[in-house]
Amino acid sequence: MTQLRSFTFRRADAADILQVMQINLETLPENYPEFFFRDLLNKFPESFFVAESEGKLIGYIMCRMEGGISNFSISWVRKGHIVSVTVLPQYRRRGVGTELITRAINAMAECYDAKEVILEVRVSNTPAIAIYGKLKFSQIRTIRSYYRDGEDALLMAIQTANSH
Ligand SMILES: CC(C)(COP(=O)(O)OP(=O)(O)OC[C@H]1O[C@@H](n2cnc3c(N)ncnc32)[C@H](O)[C@@H]1OP(=O)(O)O)[C@@H](O)C(=O)NCCC(=O)NCCS
Numbered sequence: 001m002t003q004l005r006s007f008t009f010r011r012a013d014a015a016d017i018l019q020v021m022q023i024n025l026e027t028l029p030e031n032y033p034e035f036f037f038r039d040l041l042n043k044f045p046e047s048f049f050v051a052e053s054e055g056k057l058i059g060y061i062m063c064r065m066e067g068g069i070s071n072f073s074i075s076w077v078r079k080g081h082i083v084s085v086t087v088l089p090q091y092r093r094r095g096v097g098t099e100l101i102t103r104a105i106n107a108m109a110e111c112y113d114a115k116e117v118i119l120e121v122r123v124s125n126t127p128a129i130a131i132y133g134k135l136k137f138s139q140i141r142t143i144r145s146y147y148r149d150g151e152d153a154l155l156m157a158i159q160t161a162n163s164h
Contacts, residue, residue: 007091009099012041012048012060019057020050027086029149040064040083046111047080047104051087051096059087061100065112071140071157072116080108080160082119097131105135109160117160120146120153132156 012020017037025031040062041048051059063082070077082104087096108114120143121128133139137156146153 006053007058007094007096007099008052009049009103010052011045012050012062014038014041016050016057016060017041020060020062023057023060023086023088024084027088028084030084030147032084037062044112047107049100049103049107051091051100053091058091059085059096059100061085061104063104063108063117065108065114070116071118071138071155072159072163077115077163078113079157080105080112080114080117082117092127098135101131101135105158105160109162113162114160115163116157118155118157120155122147123152123154129154129156 017034020037021034044064047063049061050057061082062084063080066079066081067076068079069075082101085097085100085104087100105117108117119132121132123142135158137158140155140157143153143155145151
């Protein structure tokens with residue numbers, strides 16, 4: 001458990017899931033059934049983090065591991081996939097997103113041997129594209145009509161400290 005100004009970061013546990021789902025519903029158009037959140041927590045507990053302020057959850061990040069062709073070389077690699085990350089609007093621009101994403105990247109490299117971390121982001125999501133760019137993610141390619149409403153996704157990826 002560590003603190004960033006008035007925020008606390010820790011791994012999520014099962015008792016957090018309903019609050020995590022509430023934050024997801026309030027802030028993202030991609031919503032999932034409860035079993036989806038619980039399944040990710042059960043399978044990849046080391047890379048599911050929450051941020052708290054005054055005892056209340058204000059953000060989370062959840063991820064999964066998968067294999068695939070590298071985005072940086074011609075090889076098969078273990079990839080960490082950021083499935084969902086969000087911060088409540090009133091707590092944004094204070095470093096919480098950066099801390100959640102950085103923790104998840106490090107955890108997937110250290111605990112699950114991820115060589116790369118990937119994510120999809122809506123092409124219109126300027127704040128998210130900005131934060132990933134600042135964290136040195138590369139823009140790999142556009143995935144046409146990735147989202148249910150037809151919007152394209154930008155696939156972004158970064159190599160972890162384990163990649164060499
Ligand atoms: C994306 C998101 C998680 C960022 O969280 P955050 O806590 O505000 O991020 P940070 O405070 O760590 O921002 C770090 C940097 O990212 C960039 N950034 C973040 N929000 C930005 C915005 N609205 N416009 C431009 N740049 C932005 C800035 O460079 C910022 O650094 P700065 O504040 O020193 O300028 C947050 O905007 C969010 O929850 N959005 C809705 C959910 C979402 O879109 N999730 C991503 C789906 S792929």
